[in-house]
Amino acid sequence: MIRSILLVLSTVPVTFGRWFVINHFVQQSAANSLTVIHCHREGPDQDVIDWARTLHNSFAGPVAYIDIGRTNNVDGLEIPPIPIGVQKSLHRLGLVMNLGCNSQPSILRQASQLDGFNSSYRWLLFGVHNLSHSVSLLNDLNINIDADITLAVRRDEARNTYAMYDIYGSVKARGGMLSVTYMGDSTPTSGWPQINRNRENLQHIELRAVVSSLNQHQPDSIETYLRSVSLKPISYNAPKYAYELVQLLQKKLNFRLKLVLASSWRLDVIGTNSTLGVIGQLQTKQVDLSLVPLSLQTERMSVFDPTIEIARGTYADVEVFYGPHPL
Numbered sequence: 001m002i003r004s005i006l007l008v009l010s011t012v013p014v015t016f017g018r019w020f021v022i023n024h025f026v027q028q029s030a031a032n033s034l035t036v037i038h039c040h041r042e043g044p045d046q047d048v049i050d051w052a053r054t055l056h057n058s059f060a061g062p063v064a065y066i067d068i069g070r071t072n073n074v075d076g077l078e079i080p081p082i083p084i085g086v087q088k089s090l091h092r093l094g095l096v097m098n099l100g101c102n103s104q105p106s107i108l109r110q111a112s113q114l115d116g117f118n119s120s121y122r123w124l125l126f127g128v129h130n131l132s133h134s135v136s137l138l139n140d141l142n143i144n145i146d147a148d149i150t151l152a153v154r155r156d157e158a159r160n161t162y163a164m165y166d167i168y169g170s171v172k173a174r175g176g177m178l179s180v181t182y183m184g185d186s187t188p189t190s191g192w193p194q195i196n197r198n199r200e201n202l203q204h205i206e207l208r209a210v211v212s213s214l215n216q217h218q219p220d221s222i223e224t225y226l227r228s229v230s231l232k233p234i235s236y237n238a239p240k241y242a243y244e245l246v247q248l249l250q251k252k253l254n255f256r257l258k259l260v261l262a263s264s265w266r267l268d269v270i271g272t273n274s275t276l277g278v279i280g281q282l283q284t285k286q287v288d289l290s291l292v293p294l295s296l297q298t299e300r301m302s303v304f305d306p307t308i309e310i311a312r313g314t315y316a317d318v319e320v321f322y323g324p325h326p327l
Contacts, residue, residue: 018126019051021152021162022096023058024192029122029148031094032061037107039069044100044128068103093121099137100128112141117169119146127153131165131180139178143169145199155185162186164193171288174205202255209246210281211239211291212262222261226291242291260287270299 026034034055040048048065055063097104111117127134131153143149149167164183170176184193217225226243250257266277274280278294281287294300 017047017051018152019054020160020188021126021186022051022055022124024186025096025122025124025150026055026059026094028192029092029094031092031122033063033092034059034061034094034096035064035066037066037068037095037097037101039098039101039103040067041069042101044098044126068101068107091120094124095121096124096126098126098128099134100126104137108137108141112143115142115144117141117143117147117149119144119148121148123147123149125149125151125167127151131163135167135178135180138167140172141169141178142172143167143178145170145202150183151180152186160188166195166197168197168199170202170205171207173285174207174288176205177203200253202253204254204256206256206258207289208258208260208287209289209291210260210262210278210287211243212264212278213239214264222259226259238293239291242293246289246291259291262292265292265294267300 025031036048036052038045038048040046052063052065097107101107117123125134125138128137131151134151134153138151145168147168151165151167152162153165155161155163162185164186166181166183167178169178179199181195183195184190186193211222211226213222213225220228226240228240246257249255260281262276262278262281264277266274266279269276269280270283272280273284275284275286278290278292282290
């Protein structure tokens with residue numbers, strides 16, 4: 001009888017706490033590693049120890065715990081990095097954090113500076129007080145349009161119900177806004193609410209694209225050069241093709257484009273703070289994208305993020321005819 005009573009008492013926090021939300025999050029995100037950023041000595045996260053035991057028994061992947069309580073210095077804390085060179089399907093990192101922790105502003109700020117809010121990371125954030133207050137903590141962060149962030153705000157503690165919200169943004173540095181979409185309620189029996197993530201509106205923000213013609217556009221403007229069709233059998237047309245693709249993306253995603261002209265690639269400035277060339281503009285984040293394709297080589301790996309999937313499709317060889325009115 002005593003064993004039965006102890007068993008019931010030990011599972012009460014798990015059954016009626018946040019465990020069901022975390023369990024649903026792990027299952028739907030298909031995460032194979034998990035980092036719990038917590039403040040278990042403070043009120044909001046006192047139940048961490050209770051559901052952590054169940055998490056270790058049910059989750060097959062590694063779990064890391066980062067204590068950001070009042071007694072710990074979080075100034076130098078970084079989110080776990082994703083190793084360069086791994087395939088996205090092999091690395092699925094989930095992060096859980098309570099916005100009620102006193103040190104959460106420092107963590108969110110560092111994650112924002114380290115580009116931690118994109119499709120490489122799956123975030124579950126527990127809100128505090130109400131939706132508007134929770135969202136106000138995220139408004140100034142650099143959150144990408146491909147971000148995988150779920151905000152869980154408790155509706156009624158007695159009923160154990162959480163309102164779930166999908167969070168994403170556009171380019172904050174270019175005047176982008178945060179978007180909050182209600183997904184549905186989550187309870188121990190309802191599971192994870194499903195949502196069709198339709199993120200195809202950048203709200204007419206201006207994105208900057210670096211381009212280089214290797215001075216072949218002279219004496220015309222770079223825009224005239226990119227819109228022209230070369231009659232030479234062998235010529236450097238890659239930026240022109242990229243420009244056509246970006247124009248299609250403009251119509252689909254609703255953004256404006258500003259071209260930044262670079263004289264050359266300047267591969268020699270990789271790993272420096274230089275803004276010279278295509279490489280310098282990319283690595284110092286002066287621009288948002290490049291119209292100059294680069295072959296992926298070992299010394300250029302630091303410029304790429306292989307974990308972010310931009311698009312997926314099936315391609316076939318086709319013949320393209322340029323008439324008097326090209327698309």
